[in-house]
Amino acid sequence: MNEQQQTLWDFMRQQSGKLLEQTVQHIGLTFISLFIAVLIGLPLGIFISRRKKFSGAVLGVAGILQTIPSIALLGFMIPLLGIGPKPAIAALLLYALLPIIRNTFTGITGVDATVKEAAVAMGMSKWQVLTKVELPLAMPVIFAGIRTATVINVGVATLASYIAAGGLGEFIFGGISLNNTNMILAGAIPAALLAILFDFLLSRLQKLNIKKLKTATATLPLLLLVLSSFYLLPSAYGTKLKAGFTPEFMGRRDGNLGLQSKYGLKISTVVISDAIMYKAAFEKQLDVISGYSTDGRLKAYDLVVLKDDKNIFPPYYAAPIVQENSLKKFAGLEKILNLLAGKINDSTMTALNYKTDYLHQSPEKVAKDFLVAQNLWRPAQTGGEGVVRIGSKIFGEQYILANIYSMLIKGYSHYDAATKTGLGGTKICFDALTNDQIDFYPEYTGTGLLAILQSPAKVVDSLMVSPQATYNYVQDAFEKKYNIKWLKPIGFNNAYALMMRRGQAEKLKIKTISNLKRYLESR
Amino acid sequence: MIKVQHLSKHFGKVKAVDDISFEVKEHENLILLGTSGCGKTTTLKMINRLIEPSAGSILIDNKNISDQQPETLRRGIGYVLQNHGLFPHYTVAENIAVVPQLLQWDKKRTEKRVSELIEKLHLTKDQLRAFPGELSGGQQQRVGLARALVADPPVLLMDEPFGALDNITRSKIHAEFNALDELKRKTIIMVTHDVQEAFELGDRICLMDKGKIVQNGTPAELLFHPKNNFVREFLQEQRLSLEFKSVKLLDLWQWLAPKPPPKGGGAELSADLGVWAGMEHFKFRSGDTINIIHKENNESKSVGFEQLMSAFYQYKQQQAHE
Numbered sequence: 050m051n052e053q054q055q056t057l058w059d060f061m062r063q064q065s066g067k068l069l070e071q072t073v074q075h076i077g078l079t080f081i082s083l084f085i086a087v088l089i090g091l092p093l094g095i096f097i098s099r100r101k102k103f104s105g106a107v108l109g110v111a112g113i114l115q116t117i118p119s120i121a122l123l124g125f126m127i128p129l130l131g132i133g134p135k136p137a138i139a140a141l142l143l144y145a146l147l148p149i150i151r152n153t154f155t156g157i158t159g160v161d162a163t164v165k166e167a168a169v170a171m172g173m174s175k176w177q178v179l180t181k182v183e184l185p186l187a188m189p190v191i192f193a194g195i196r197t198a199t200v201i202n203v204g205v206a207t208l209a210s211y212i213a214a215g216g217l218g219e220f221i222f223g224g225i226s227l228n229n230t231n232m233i234l235a236g237a238i239p240a241a242l243l244a245i246l247f248d249f250l251l252s253r254l255q256k257l258n259i260k261k262l263k264t265a266t267a268t269l270p271l272l273l274l275v276l277s278s279f280y281l282l283p284s285a286y287g288t289k290l291k292a293g294f295t296p297e298f299m300g301r302r303d304g305n306l307g308l309q310s311k312y313g314l315k316i317s318t319v320v321i322s323d324a325i326m327y328k329a330a331f332e333k334q335l336d337v338i339s340g341y342s343t344d345g346r347l348k349a350y351d352l353v354v355l356k357d358d359k360n361i362f363p364p365y366y367a368a369p370i371v372q373e374n375s376l377k378k379f380a381g382l383e384k385i386l387n388l389l390a391g392k393i394n395d396s397t398m399t400a401l402n403y404k405t406d407y408l409h410q411s412p413e414k415v416a417k418d419f420l421v422a423q424n425l426w427r428p429a430q431t432g433g434e435g436v437v438r439i440g441s442k443i444f445g446e447q448y449i450l451a452n453i454y455s456m457l458i459k460g461y462s463h464y465d466a467a468t469k470t471g472l473g474g475t476k477i478c479f480d481a482l483t484n485d486q487i488d489f490y491p492e493y494t495g496t497g498l499l500a501i502l503q504s505p506a507k508v509v510d511s512l513m514v515s516p517q518a519t520y521n522y523v524q525d526a527f528e529k530k531y532n533i534k535w536l537k538p539i540g541f542n543n544a545y546a547l548m549m550r551r552g553q554a555e556k557l558k559i560k561t562i563s564n565l566k567r568y569l570e571s572r
Numbered sequence: 573m574i575k576v577q578h579l580s581k582h583f584g585k586v587k588a589v590d591d592i593s594f595e596v597k598e599h600e601n602l603i604l605l606g607t608s609g610c611g612k613t614t615t616l617k618m619i620n621r622l623i624e625p626s627a628g629s630i631l632i633d634n635k636n637i638s639d640q641q642p643e644t645l646r647r648g649i650g651y652v653l654q655n656h657g658l659f660p661h662y663t664v665a666e667n668i669a670v671v672p673q674l675l676q677w678d679k680k681r682t683e684k685r686v687s688e689l690i691e692k693l694h695l696t697k698d699q700l701r702a703f704p705g706e707l708s709g710g711q712q713q714r715v716g717l718a719r720a721l722v723a724d725p726p727v728l729l730m731d732e733p734f735g736a737l738d739n740i741t742r743s744k745i746h747a748e749f750n751a752l753d754e755l756k757r758k759t760i761i762m763v764t765h766d767v768q769e770a771f772e773l774g775d776r777i778c779l780m781d782k783g784k785i786v787q788n789g790t791p792a793e794l795l796f797h798p799k800n801n802f803v804r805e806f807l808q809e810q811r812l813s814l815e816f817k818s819v820k821l822l823d824l825w826q827w828l829a830p831k832p833p834p835k836g837g838g839a840e841l842s843a844d845l846g847v848w849a850g851m852e853h854f855k856f857r858s859g860d861t862i863n864i865i866h867k868e869n870n871e872s873k874s875v876g877f878e879q880l881m882s883a884f885y886q887y888k889q890q891q892a893h894e
Contacts, residue, residue, distance in 0.1 A: 167657030170620055171670050171719070172647030185661045 060231040064220075072239050074215035078134065079202040079243075080276035082141035086198060087273065090146050091191070094153025095179065104154060111147040119144070119205050123212050124325065132293070132321060132329045137206070137214035144205050145198035152194025156187025192255040195269070196248060203244040207236070210296060211322030213329075217243075219296055219320045226297030226474040228500045289569060290336035293321040293329055297474065298339040302506065303499055304545060305339070307361035314566050323444065327352065336549060337565065341365075343395055343446065343543045345402025353554050354546040356561040362545040363509065364516035365493035366538040369454070373532045375488035379437055383536060385461045386454060386489070390537035392423060398446065398541040405445045412445070416452035427460030434463040440490035441470045442478050446543065450491045475500045483531060492535075493543060497523040502530070516542065573598040573759045574619070574727065579628035581614050588614045590783035591628070596776075598726075601760040603774035605767065611783040612763045616729055619761065620649045632727060647674055650720030650758070654732040656712045658704035664715050665700040671723045689718040692754060710741040721754055728755070730762040734769065746772050767810055771817045779803055791818035796891040816848040819887060821864050827883035828864070831874045840865055840872075847884055850875075 061068055097104040114122075122143065126136030160183050168182040184191075210218030220236025223229070254269065298304035299320055308314040316337060321329065330338045331350035340347060342354055369386050376383055393401070401419060404410045420426035437458050441447035448470050455466040469487055472478040475496055481487045498504050498512065498519055504526075512519045524535040547562055559565050574596040581589040589611040596602045604612035617623040619630055621642045630637050637645055658667050665686055672682040690700065693714040704712055713733065720728060734742045749755060750773065764770055770777050771791045778788045779802075787799040795811070795818055798804040807814055822843040839853050843866045853862050854877045862880075865872045875883075 161657075161660075163653055163655045163657040164659060166622065167651070167653055168659070170622060170646055170649075170651035170653075170657075172643045172645075172674050173670075174643050177674070182659060186659075 057231045057234050061235050064235060068220070068235060068239065071215060071217050071219055071236070072243070075203070075206055075217045075240065075243065076276055078137060078141060078206045078209055078214060078216050079199065079247075080273055082138045082206075083145050083195070083199055083202055084270075084273040085138070086142045086145035086149055087195060087270075089142070090149030090194075091153055093146075094150045094191075095157060097150070098154050098157040098183075101158075108147075108151055108154070111150050114143045115147045119208050120211065120324075123208060127212065127325055127328065131332070132213045132325065132334050133319065134209075134214045136212055137209035137216075141202050141205055141209070145202050148194040148197040148201070149191070150194075152190050152197075153187065156190030156194075157183050159190065160186045189255055192251065192269075196251040196255065199247045199251060200244050203240060203247060207240055210320050212325060213293055213319035213321040215320065219299070222322075222474075223296035223300045223320075225476050226295070226500070227300045228476040228479065228503070229300065232300065290316060290565075291334075292316045292318045292337040292339075293326050293335035294318055294339040295323045295326065296320050297500075298545065301499060301545075302509065303361055303363050303495065308547075308562070311359050311361050312562055312566050314562065314569070316565075316569055330548070330550060333550070336553060338548055340546055340548045341446075341543050342546045343398040343402060343541055345399060345404065345406035345445065347548065348399055348403045349407035351551045352548040353551045354548050355554070355559065355565060357544075357546065358561040358563050360513055363495040363498060363513050364519055364542050365495035365544040366516055366520060366540075366542050367450070367491050367493050368520070368538040369489045369536045370482065370492045370497070370527065371489035371534050371536060372482060372485065373528075373534055374485070375437070376534060379435060379462075379464055379488070381462055382437065382458070382464075382488075383534075385457050387537050388425060388457055388461070389453060389539050391540045392425075393419075393540045395541045398543065401449050402446050405449060412448040412452045415449050416456055419449075420453060420456055426456065429456075429459035430461075430463055432459065432463055432465035436465040436467050437489075438487040439466055439468045440472050440478050440481055440487035441468065442475070442490070443471045443473055447491060450539070454489075454491075482533065491539070494519045494523050494535075494538075495544065497527065497535075502526050573600075573633065574761070575631040575634075576615070576619075577629050577631070579615065579618060579630065580626050581611070581618060581623060582626045587783050589618070589625075592780075592783070592785050593628075594778055594785060594788055596759055596761060598759055599757060601755075601762065601773060601775045603770040603777045604761065604763045604780060605765070605770045605774075605777050606780035607765055610780040612780050613731055615780070616731055616761060616763050619727075620646050620651060620729055643674075647671055647723065648725050648727070650723075650725045650728040652713075652716050652720045652728070652730040652733040654735045656704070656716040656736075658712060658715055658719070660704055662703075663700065664695070664702050664704065664707070667704065667715055668718045668722050670719060675723060685722055686718075689722060689754075692752065693718050694748070708741075709737055710745060713737060713745065724754075726757075726759060728758045728760045730760065732763055732765070735764070735766070742769075749773060767807060767814065768817070771814050779806060792823075792891075796888075813848070815888070816851060816884075817846045819847045819884065821845055821847060821850055822866065824880070824883040824887050825866065825873075827886045828873050828875055828879065830871075832872070839863065842867065847880065850880055851877075854880075 093107060097107050119140065122140045123136060126140050130136040130139055164182060164186070165178065168178045173181065206216050207218035207221055209216045210222055217236040217240045220232050221240070224232030224236060294305055300306070305318070321335070326335070326338045327340065327344065327346035327350050329335045330352060340352070347354070371383070371386070401415055404415045405412055417426060439451045439454050441451035451468045451470055455468050458464050458466040469481070472481055478490050479501055482490060494516070498509060502523065508522070512522055520535070520538060527533045527535055547565070549559060554560070557568055559568055576595070577593050578591050579589055579593070580587065580591050592615065604615060606612045614623055618625045619637070621637060659670070662670070668686050668689065669682050672685065686700070687697070690697070695711065695714055695718070699707065699711065704715065707715065717733070734745055737745065746769065762773065774791060776788065776790055777794055779786045779794065781802060787794055787803050789797070791814070794803060795807060795815055798807070820843065821841065824847070825843065840863045841850060841853065843864050850862060850864070861874045861876050863872050863874050
């Protein structure tokens with residue numbers, strides 16, 4: 050429990066090294082992409098101000114790029130540029146492009162036509178008209194564009210942690226997954242401050258007296274270059290293999306912290322989103338990843354789980370957790386949800402996940418096929434007696450479970466079911482449940498034990514041996530603390546696991562985490 | 573000096589300028605006069621190649637301008653715009669020094685020339701460090717003129733240079749304009765829609781309509797020998813004041829009695845001035861006579877108001893019978 054009492058300040062001080070590193074990475078990411086965006090956007094803006102017929106097309110394309118959700122854009126970058134800073138910079142660059150191109154174009158076309166005519170009539174060449182008249186006069190507008198781009202970039206750069214490019218997003222997303230408010234704030238506050246600070250500084254630059262504009266114009270590229278160079282810092286110590294862990298895994302005792310303390314594992318690590326981690330391992334961008342043992346992509350990408358020979362990963366048995374109030378409100382709901390108890394074991398779950406993740410079947414279809422095969426499927430009855438709200442976290446397995454429960458509720462009662470899928474991480478899902486935004490969602494015993502209850506190490510160690518003991522403990526604690534009921538386990542254990550490509554693991558004869566450690570330490 | 577031959581400019585199907593020809597002699601001040609859309613500004617802008625003609629040619633000093641680099645050509649032609657077109661991010665001094673900078677003059681030469689010009693144009697040294705936005709309209713227009721004159725180009729093009737000024741400032745600048753020695757050495761083409769201005773400043777006036785030249789002649793020729801009704805009607809409204817402005821005291825010489833000036837009485841006026849200027853003296857000064865001085869044959873005559881009017885009337889009679 051001590052973690053919750055720890056103040057934000059304590060956390061930041063304790064993590065100051067990491068915080069500094071992330072801030073520097075964040076600034077570097079923001080400005081290196083901004084710098085390149087200026088290098089591309091400025092000439093492009095000038096070009097379309099000269100050839101107006103291209104302006105629609107160029108601004109249109111830049112505008113479309115702007116509307117692509119940032120996570121999706123990062124996703125598109127991976128097949129092209131792999132993981133790490135390169136795709137992050139490329140994605141940030143694309144976001145920064147529109148304001149820079151548009152403001153350059155607007156600024157230049159907005160220069161008084163009489164002044165331009167005078168410049169030409171004085172005998173200036175096209176280049177002289179541009180550099181002596183148009184650019185200086187357009188500069189405040191161009192600065193405003195760069196300013197907008199900077200603020201956008203500071204914000205979007207938090208997402209860079211999804212693709213192993215570092216930045217303050219590591220704390221933010223780690224904190225969300227770990228239900229650690231201090232950690233979220235330790236990332237979010239500096240990010241917000243950076244945005245405010247850079248916006249302020251650039252606004253000063255923008256409002257400089259027209260006399261000093263020349264100095265300002267000369268300062269900006271220099272400033273961009275210096276700030277960009279922040280990113281060229283040496284990365285973590287190199288080892289023979291490269292690991293990619295989710296932000297959640299990085300901060301968990303049953304994750305990277307446990308690997309370090311119990312196994313003494315030292316491996317160079319990048320932080321990466323769960324969504325692209327498996328693919329990155331398959332494409333040999335990464336060698337070791339922190340996956341889930343029932344993940345369908347395990348099968349799809351031919352990865353093997355390393356045996357946890359020192360038992361640091363606690364059991365993660367899935368079961369629906371429900372608000373007591375909801376159980377009262379919807380009579381018979383418990384019985385319906387328990388229809389699924391014990392029906393899905395590890396291999397069944399992996400197979401179901403494989404269907405959605407790899408065969409790209411919709412979760413609805415997979416859910417229905419499963420229920421039909423289990424003889425549990427019934428056509429939906431007429432609803433009208435209230436709506437049960439089902440939550441799910443943002444990965445495939447939870448989507449399937451949410452769909453199965455939805456079909457069961459509609460088939461076995463006169464309730465309607467609304468699925469609220471894609472609630473970010475544990476914290477978002479659990480907060481939704483305690484704040485009566487949803488009635489239930491499938492949770493895992495290990496997550497309940499560690500991330501939600503934040504149980505002390507002693508308790509965790511004592512429970513680690515038996516899955517049943519863990520289940521009993523969280524069931525009891527949730528009831529008392531949150532008035533939330535754990536229903537019967539569904540059957541499978543979606544525990545954390547380290548995994549490697551099958552070929553590489555066999556070649557290096559790595560079967561357990563201890564094997565991995567020995568290999569890394571061998572010369 | 574400047575020869576315009578069969579010049580045309582078409583914008584799509586619109587003939588902005590339609591096959592016009594005219595000549596401007598050295599040190600002459602030609603006014604392109606007409607209503608908006610008559611093609612006068614288009615004509616002007618073709619002379620420094622801000623607009624390329626659809627047909628025809630322009631020669632300056634017998635050299636076809638289309639054979640020259642546009643930038644080089646323009647550096648040798650002064651250009652004054654209606655809304656001054658000063659660079660808002662340059663100081664007055666920097667604005668005036670634009671062309672010298674393009675021509676890569678050394679610093680001292682530029683400074684010397686700039687201070688010479690601001691003196692002639694009644695600007696102060698303090699204003700050199702000001703930005704155009706901090707000056708009044710009249711001052712801005714003077715800076716615009718200084719910028720055009722700085723490299724002492726033989727040719728000056730002026731596009732409604734005083735159009736944005738109020739009446740009082742304008743007549744003040746007109747007077748300065750007429751007195752400025754720098755301008756006497758220039759071949760000037762000026763565009764205006766203001767008939768009074770054309771008659772006050774022009775040696776010759778080229779009246780344009782619908783892309784064509786209607787009449788090209790001296791102010792007196794336009795007034796007393798209009799080519800057609802268009803010219804007559806164009807000048808009708810302000811006819812009387814135009815006549816007083818365009819007829820010079822010199823033109824009346826033969827009808828003025830050879831009366832030597834009394835000792836110590838009356839104002840002295842040059843015979844180059846218009847009748848209007850002579851009349852103004854009767855209005856504002858005490859004394860019954862003015863002394864008109866004919867510089868070329870070193871004569872002078874003393875004239876009263878009634879004599880002046882009578883001589884003007886006789887001049888008009890003669891013009892009508894010619």
